Amino acid sequence: MSEITRVALDAMGGDYAPVEMVKGAVDAINKEQNVKIFLVGKEELVKSELAKYTYDQERIQVVNATEVIETAEPPVNAIRRKKDSSMVVGMKLVKNKEADAFVSAGSSGAVLVGGQTLVGRIKGVERPPLAPLIPTAKGVSLLIDCGANVDARPSHLVQFAKMGSIYMEHVIGIKEPKVAIVNIGAEEEKGNALVKETFPLLKNLTDINFTGSIEARDIPYGKADVIVSEAFAGNVILKLYEGLGAVLIGKIKEGMMSSLRSKIGALLVKPALKETVKEFDASEYGGAPLLGLRGLVVKTHGSAKAKEVSNSIIQCITFKEQKINEKIMECIQAEQSSDE
């Protein structure tokens, strides 16, 4: 049997906390043997939720944290001041090596700030990127960075490409993942100053399968496995994916209700349509890892329910078993020794 992965779960973060967080934790330990969960939050509240379930009590432990960081709070202040919040207490478990990973559906800003300041970066990693999986016609692609570091420099994007490649190969299982940089044209000479400067650096790398530029149009077709982007454009891609998907599906449903004929048709296509929508639902793929930290931090959607929470926890097991952080460390150290 492989080693146990210990996951600290923010029981208080997200729109449906603590109910769905607790349910997700119970689901995860029922599905997977090699995991232990620390449910971090207001002890009484969490325990009374937990009391609804029967589960292996050895593998869920409640850790008390009396404060909660709200979504609207300025992240830096919140992390600094709320020392007994579920977020700070949970991240400290990772920092102190009592947990391998921390999962939260709470404030993105606080997760990013806490990840950097409390958990800390792997030596040599300049900026830890947030890297969600996004659905495509062929499966999933990793979008890196989607909001952690605006105004990034070329050297940051180069590290994103390397870390993203490791993640896709060893967590998702895609051999020699195709790595591309988001650009506004396919030709090498196109782009803004950042892309023009980064392109030749990526082209020179021998340890990743760099395939050149990708236009946003081609992202949903799955033409690359790792989509490298500066955080501003990456965030725009992620958010537009969510918004446009929802609006289009809404429009289609509305269109189907427009006549008796189409209403009958709608009843017949409903199951097939549901399956399609599910394939394009980001929550199927768990949360977004913040890569390059000394431990794993995963941000799930604010609207995450038990299924996404449980998927995010299970993702942490693969991350640990595949020794992703050790691989990132080796790769970044190789980069630095070649710089000398």
Place this chain on the structure above:
Amino acid sequence: MSEITRVALDAMGGDYAPVEMVKGAVDAINKEQNVKIFLVGKEELVKSELAKYTYDQERIQVVNATEVIETAEPPVNAIRRKKDSSMVVGMKLVKNKEADAFVSAGSSGAVLVGGQTLVGRIKGVERPPLAPLIPTAKGVSLLIDCGANVDARPSHLVQFAKMGSIYMEHVIGIKEPKVAIVNIGAEEEKGNALVKETFPLLKNLTDINFTGSIEARDIPYGKADVIVSEAFAGNVILKLYEGLGAVLIGKIKEGMMSSLRSKIGALLVKPALKETVKEFDASEYGGAPLLGLRGLVVKTHGSAKAKEVSNSIIQCITFKEQKINEKIMECIQAEQSSDE
């Protein structure tokens, strides 16, 4: 009767030139009285296409141009060297005030370069933005800039906001259009350096209805009428709109073909679905104007067929009749006199 709008149409640009260009020109003069078209391209070719139609010969004139700028050519060189190309000849008609507008489905790069160097900017306009209409749940929004000026400065974005507002109010007919800047969070303190610097400038404007930041997620819902963005992110939004729409609709169709039950349903919902897809089809809305030039230049999709071409031509009529360029001039001059 109002004045005639004279449109120079690039008969050689785009995937379906000259066939669909000529058809689009004929359709446009059949639909609208107040327009005259110069069909610019290889005379023999264009004339033999025209011979297929009966139309008011007074209102379509063929202007010979022996060269064609290809999509793959580096734009600056192409515009400089191919002096007898349909693009250069057409734009010069606008420059010399023989035409009010130039419409092309050819190379975007060449349209942008030619627009700036041959037609020229309105005095005071720093950068002419490319501003397509994109479909939303409520109608359409103007996305400005979507590819003309990467690495723009705050003062450029401020002018985009003003020009976009004038366009939406007077060409599309939306009173006091809501203007928002693309950002990665709704709060004022969020964003990259460019957005943080631009935000207070937009907030101080009294001549537009600035509503703050817009996250990409909210764009498809139509939460703003004018979406101000730096060209790189704007281009990403436009291209992702196209790609994601096509992939989602493809997936849905595929899903419907997965069982006999859903196949029957698909037949019944087909007309309603087609209507929905049409609403989200950018070609319904004609081309993208390059704003701020001394004359109008419109870029249509490379894949434009007669309908989009004809819609783009008709768009030029409204542009002229509503005196958009005069309004832009006044607005930019007011800005400059207030700077003194």
